[in-house]
Amino acid sequence: MSVSAPAQTQGIVVRFAPSPTGKMHIGSARTALFNWLYAKHTGGQFLLRIEDTDSERSTPENTQYIFEAMNWLGLESDREPLIQSTQLENHKQAAQKLIASGAAFVDEEGVTRFKVPEGAVHWTDLVQGDITIESKQIEPFALLRSDGTPTYHLGVVCDDITQGVTHIIRGDDHINNTPKQILLYRALGAKVPEFGHIPLILSESGEKLSKRHGAISVQELRDAGYLPQGLFNFLLRLGWGHADQEIFTREDAIAAFDIHAVSKGASRFDTSKLNWFNAQYLKSLPFTEVKPHLLAFLPDAAQTHPADFKKLEFMWADFTTRAQTLPEIADAARYLLADVTESYTEEHTAILLEAHHLLHDVYDTFSAVTEWNAEILHQVIANLVQHHGGSFKTVGRPLRVAITAQLGGPDMSRIMAALGQNECLRRLKVALHHVHQNGGHHH
């Protein structure tokens, strides 16, 4: 496809054009999200372009990071992604065309430069409003380097023309590039697209967001245990709002998204807000939707054990009411998936020792239960409590320690129902053995 024959497109076409120079920064992810939402809201197309012409910093691995992050966030390109390095001939042809028409010239060092016409460049930015730049502020910028390779300005404009892009939504660090690019569109005889420049995301304390602020790439946030749904909603609300609504499904977000409502001021990355969104999705999504994301955080053996998933699913609401991230759930659910009787602490041992006289009765009582479910177990525990003096703690605490190696957590009757009778009896037996080994028989 040549630059002089722009793609015939109907309606709105937007693109996300990252340079594959590292993991995907959340600022880039938000730019991608706003483009995607704008396309979906208007019934247009969302395109991906990989700007890989900086051969020193662009690597195939970094390109994979982009595909991976886009895929994880569910921001699919409506066409095959365009790889910028395949378009170099096209860029060079455009430069020749500009030289031929007198819009560009080759300087003494052999650099092809754009001849900036007099006057001013004006555009109405979709986010920032009216912007006017005087031509005398624009230098005769390079189009081809002396070695003949195209510059960013030439490449980006040619590719946007080739892809039929109608709206360019990108970070406001590109505002200074826009007047140059508008002049290039005109000189190439192409329709100038609309532009919208979205403000940067700053750190909580208002600095430029960088590695020292912790997890700031999509991959790092995924690995820290955030759900794509949580990150999607968090990014959406960074600099964009709709009345006082916080939670948006993908469908809600598509219906409500309005590029004109994006704030002109920088927004701040607020980890507690991200945690809050993630917690909302952990609570509201069905287990089956969270499960694929949870797998990586579970102990290896549990990952392939269908029985373990049944236990987790049974107790899902018990865990999600208390957790903000996936590793918190994996950690809290450890006693469902692993034999925690090997990890009794000194404090646990002391609690078991103090209760050793009733643990035999607890064991015998649970052995005699014939129907094993949470309601019945609740009643069995209540009876045991009554029998052993009436305080719940007297029975509940050693029982919890014996079975979960924890001091707190969800309702014991639910935990025991999830684990099943055999496993509960086995753990009680281990706890009794542990007590005896630690001197319980002397009491």
Ligand code: GLU
């Ligand atoms: N490749 C450029 C970047 O990653 C974006 C170009 C553009 O959006 O116009 O900053």
